[in-house]
Amino acid sequence: MTGTDRIGVGIIGAGGIAMQHGMGWNAYGDRAAVTAVADISRPRAQAFSDRFCSGAATLYDDIAALLQDPDVDAVDICLPHHLHTPAIVAAAQAGKAILSEKPMCTSLEDAATMKGALDASGVPFMMAHNQLFQPAIREALRLLGDGALGTLFYLRSMEVGQQRAISSPRANPNPDLAPGEHPMAWRFDPARMGGGEVLDTGWHGAYRLLAMAGSRPVEVTAMMGRLMHQGLPSEDSGSLTVRFENGAIGDLLTTWAFGLVENRQFEAAGEFGALTGGFNELLVQLHGYPAPARATWPDVHTFSAEIGHFLDVLQKGVAPIAGFAEGARVLQLIKGAYRSAAEGRTVTLPEDPLAAPFVAG
Numbered sequence: 185m186t187g188t189d190r191i192g193v194g195i196i197g198a199g200g201i202a203m204q205h206g207m208g209w210n211a212y213g214d215r216a217a218v219t220a221v222a223d224i225s226r227p228r229a230q231a232f233s234d235r236f237c238s239g240a241a242t243l244y245d246d247i248a249a250l251l252q253d254p255d256v257d258a259v260d261i262c263l264p265h266h267l268h269t270p271a272i273v274a275a276a277q278a279g280k281a282i283l284s285e286k287p288m289c290t291s292l293e294d295a296a297t298m299k300g301a302l303d304a305s306g307v308p309f310m311m312a313h314n315q316l317f318q319p320a321i322r323e324a325l326r327l328l329g330d331g332a333l334g335t336l337f338y339l340r341s342m343e344v345g346q347q348r349a350i351s352s353p354r355a356n357p358n359p360d361l362a363p364g365e366h367p368m369a370w371r372f373d374p375a376r377m378g379g380g381e382v383l384d385t386g387w388h389g390a391y392r393l394l395a396m397a398g399s400r401p402v403e404v405t406a407m408m409g410r411l412m413h414q415g416l417p418s419e420d421s422g423s424l425t426v427r428f429e430n431g432a433i434g435d436l437l438t439t440w441a442f443g444l445v446e447n448r449q450f451e452a453a454g455e456f457g458a459l460t461g462g463f464n465e466l467l468v469q470l471h472g473y474p475a476p477a478r479a480t481w482p483d484v485h486t487f488s489a490e491i492g493h494f495l496d497v498l499q500k501g502v503a504p505i506a507g508f509a510e511g512a513r514v515l516q517l518i519k520g521a522y523r524s525a526a527e528g529r530t531v532t533l534p535e536d537p538l539a540a541p542f543v544a545g
């Protein structure tokens with residue numbers, strides 16, 4: 185799987201987000217091809233194959249069978265959360281390269297199991313942290329990495345939006361699904377969801393916050409609430425304040441209950457000035473300047489960009505923008521936030537990302 189070899193890809197879970205991934209794979213048709221699709225729903229596997237593979241993909245009802253397919257070099261995991269760990273472990277044991285949707289997994293114990301399998305097999309592993317491919321955050325991370333703001337003092341990451349469909353189960357975006365297979369069904373089931381909004385959508389805001397900080401989170405204080413979607417068994421909103429090892433303070437706001445004016449996604453401030461933005465727009469205002477400089481970019485299909493990067497990892501030996509270590513750190517932060525919110529206390533995050541957050545003293 186190097187150089188010019190065309191990668192054979194197996195899609196595992198052909199639901200909503202797999203459609204975005206399918207567009208991504210087809211954007212790189214010269215370097216990869218989806219050859220197989222596994223889903224417990226044959227209509228969904230068939231629909232994926234028809235839409236993205238001219239109906240030619242080999243379809244499987246179970247994941248283990250796909251992993252035996254010699255035409256599959258890499259798997260793209262788009263499953264409900266509780267299935268990420270067994271799928272990643274089995275794919276690693278089968279020697280397949282792995283791209284996995286967020287969250288990496290739902291517990292620190294699962295992360296340790298996953299690490300054992302990944303280390304033993306040595307297969308490439310990348311987290312699908314697609315939002316890091318938005319042009320504004322890419323440029324912001326470049327500026328922060330170059331020290332453009334000097335010492336960083338403050339960071340904010342926001343992942344907000346009023347998701348009305350959550351409280352409207354009949355608003356089924358996949359009309360081919362049987363009622364029991366509604367794509368919101370597993371999200372209303374704590375055993376399969378593994379958490380609430382903070383683990384799900386908050387994952388994006390968390391990896392963006394950690395990428396901006398460029399430093400280890402050492403403690404978190406969180407509040408969570410079910411502000412709008414009373415039928416949810418979990419929170420629909422969370423606010424986390426994070427202290428980083430480099431002294432910076434960060435906030436993460438994540439919610440399915442409300443949007444904010446302009447829905448900016450991030451802010452950073454340091455000794456030389458501040459920046460803010462999201463998606464395609466970045467504003468930078470250095471200390472003493474009367475107005476920000478503004479940069480904009482055309483739309484980017486982030487799922488395609490992430491798949492292009494994954495192919496660079498496989499074919500050019502590039503380091504993944506987000507691998508196991510980054511995923512584990514996000515998970516530990518979120519686990520710490522849940523503990524903090526439950527106990528109303530600040531929680532310490534150990535240096536080992538697989539170690540459980542604890543309350544000091």
Ligand SMILES: NC(=O)c1ccc[n+]([C@@H]2O[C@H](COP(=O)([O-])OP(=O)(O)OC[C@H]3O[C@@H](n4cnc5c(N)ncnc54)[C@H](O)[C@@H]3O)[C@@H](O)[C@H]2O)c1
Pocket residue numbers: 196197198199200201202222223224225228245246247262263264265267285286287312314366367368384
């Ligand atoms: N990056 C993003 O912006 C983004 C957006 C939405 C979802 N996601 C993530 O993508 C993943 C999937 O979410 P979704 O919205 O596509 O869910 P979905 O319910 O639409 O799709 C999941 C698919 O997995 C299939 N499936 C379930 N159990 C299976 C099994 N045992 N074997 C094979 N297939 C099985 C289902 O039939 C379904 O087709 C989740 O981890 C979610 O958090 C990411």
